[in-house]
Amino acid sequence: MQTSQNGINLIQQFEGLRLAAYQDVVGVWTIGYGHTGADVHAGLTIDRQQADQLLRDDLARFEQGVSGLVAVAVNQNQFDALVSFSYNLGLGNLRNSTLLRLLNAGDYRGAAGQFPLWDKAGGQALPGLLKRRQAEQALFLAPAPAIA
Template sequence: MKINSAGISLIKQYEGLFLITYADVVGVLTIGYGHTGADVKPGLIITQTQADQLLDDDLARFEKGVSRLARVPLNPNQFSALVSFSFNLGLGNLGNSTLLRDLNRGDYAAAANQFPRWDRAGGRELPGLLKRRRAEQALFLTPLAA
């Protein structure tokens, strides 16, 4: 399964686009649309094309991870919300979450209720993270048009 356009838009909106390396709120070096990793060095500058490619590569990794972790059927909005969640928090956090346990028990409503609980970074509640989690929750709960 692939992330849908609503999920990509959500990620782009909340990650923002940075063509020069910056340190996120917990000090992780980041570039492009929230790309992190050993390849991100201080002072690195990339192009829009490179940012788009990094996003595509990162999304493929998170799509595979969500596909592996979720053991129940997901519609494209549910899948995309989980990819956005994982993109921001990491597959390890999704894998160890009550959200995933509820989901894999088939309790989609309980899983959806877990999104807003993930509003902290560096031990602090961040209004921007709560806003993102609510957007992911809304996407997760959005039925597909018939």
């Protein structure tokens, strides 16, 4: 599966676009739409086209990771919510989460209930993270889009 435009919009909305590298709330160097990695450092600047490419590259990695971790059928909205969650928190956090354990056991409602619990960064509850988790939860619970 690939992230739909709806999922991409959610990620872009919450990540925001920053064309100059900055340190996030826990000190990780970040640029573009929340891109992190060894290639991001103080003083780095990019343009919108580079930010869009970084997002596409990052999404491919997270889509593959989510697809490899989820052992049950998910609809497009559920997949998008899981990719957004992982994009923000990392695949390791999804891999080790109760959210994934419940989902893979077929407890979709229980899995959805786990999203708001992931609202902390650096041990601090952050209103922006709670808002993102609530948006991911709502997307996860939304009916699958109709096939055109």
